[in-house]
Amino acid sequence: MAVPEQEAELRALSALVRAEVAAFERSPWGFENRTDIVTLADGRRLVVQRITRRFYARRRLLLGEAVPPLLASAGVRAPRQLAADPDADPPYAVREFLPGxxxxxxxxxxxxxxxxxxxxxxxxxxxxxxxxxxxxxxxxxxxxxxxxxxxxxxxxxxxxxxxxxxxxxxxxxxxxxxxxxxxxxxxxxxxxxxxxxxxxxxxxxxxxxxxxxxxxxxxxxxxxxxxxxxxxxxxxxxxxxxxxxxxxxxxxxxxxxxxxxxxxxxxxxxxxxxxxxxxxxxxxxxxxxxxxxxxxxxxxxxxxx
CATH class of the missing domain: 3.90.1200.10 (Aminoglycoside phosphotransferase (APH), C-terminal lobe)
Incomplete structure (x- = not known):
């Protein structure tokens, strides 16, 4: 990615997570959508997923919020959804990063x-x-x-x-x-x-x-x-x-x-x-x-x- 494109991407990701993003990398999962692991300026890491198919974004984000606590109650670990907007362009979710x-x-x-x-x-x-x-x-x-x-x-x-x-x-x-x-x-x-x-x-x-x-x-x-x-x-x-x-x-x-x-x-x-x-x-x-x-x-x- 060229430097101007990288800088634009850093700005876009920073706006989504509402904090300064120092670096990002494509995740090894979530291929259907654009999924990035971002590192904030303070060292914390988050996952940002931008959804490519708007027609199913609302349901996807609702399940992304509701399912992890239910799985946790059954003894299955899953990343929590921290923020989401199905009406954004593109729709997106910010999730907990699990170091696995x-x-x-x-x-x-x-x-x-x-x-x-x-x-x-x-x-x-x-x-x-x-x-x-x-x-x-x-x-x-x-x-x-x-x-x-x-x-x-x-x-x-x-x-x-x-x-x-x-x-x-x-x-x-x-x-x-x-x-x-x-x-x-x-x-x-x-x-x-x-x-x-x-x-x-x-x-x-x-x-x-x-x-x-x-x-x-x-x-x-x-x-x-x-x-x-x-x-x-x-x-x-x-x-x-x-x-x-x-x-x-x-x-x-x-x-x-x-x-x-x-x-x-x-x-x-x-x-x-x-x-x-x-x-x-x-x-x-x-x-x-x-x-x-x-x-x-x-x-x-x-x-x-």
């Missing part, structure tokens, strides 16, 4: 991947136990019949982006939803539970490292397997060489019983979450629709583990 290591870096080694899977898996029952009454959470994933109905609409809208074989597989997955998920009460889900949205905090006093979570804009009510399924998809898609060892470790730490029913539910949740992402991209970010369609096609071709 991006969790995805642990995927560099098999041992690190298993350790991360155990640590994040242990969070899943706590997250599911969050009492989210009163939050403006989407409920389309909370009822299997409603999810089936909404997924049929997505499939119809995305028909031209999908191959015949993937379209047929998704139609079959949707048809099986009511029976596959019957009698399973919904729980709170982070919605984008994956290594890139987690930080490994420094261990204190000989205790094991603590994992904190960031980015709650995809939070929702969903099946208890939703967060585990998405974690499994992200790691298998982006780090397939680590997934085989990490996935069983995540399930064991979360207390999730492995078996044919679990595998079928996980696969359904992964495919339909990708279909949802494709439909959202088609409507709001057309330049990304092709990449989401490719991900969905590739996932549809996976063999069951």
């Amino acid at each position: 290591t991006p969790a995805n870096r642990l995927l560099d080694s098999p041992a690190g991947a298993r350790d991360l899977a155990r640590a994040m898996g242990a969070l899943l029952p706590r997250i599911a136990g969050v009492q989210a009454r009163g939050l403006p959470l989407p409920e389309g994933w909370a009822d299997p019949q409603r999810l089936a109905d909404e997924s049929r609409g997505r499939l119809m809208r995305c028909r031209s982006l999908l191959s015949d074989s993937t379209h047929a597989q998704l139609a079959g997955t949707i048809a099986a939803l009511p029976g596959l998920f019957a009698g399973r009460p919904p729980v709170f889900a982070h919605g984008d539970f994956c290594p890139v949205n987690a930080l490994v905090l420094p261990a204190a006093g000989g205790q094991p490292p603590e994992v904190a979570l960031v980015d709650f804009d995809e939070a929702r009510l969903a099946d208890p397997l939703f967060d585990a399924a998405w974690w499994g998809w992200v790691v298998r898609f982006h780090h397939p060489e680590r997934w085989r060892a990490a996935w069983p470790a995540l399930l064991a730490a979360a207390g999730i019983q492995e078996g044919a029913a679990t595998r079928a539910r996980v696969r359904a949740l992964q495919l339909l979450r990708l279909l949802e992402a494709l439909d959202e991209a088609r409507a709001h970010l057309p330049q990304a629709a092709g990449s989401w369609a490719q991900r969905l096609e590739q996932t549809a071709g996976w063999e069951q583990p």
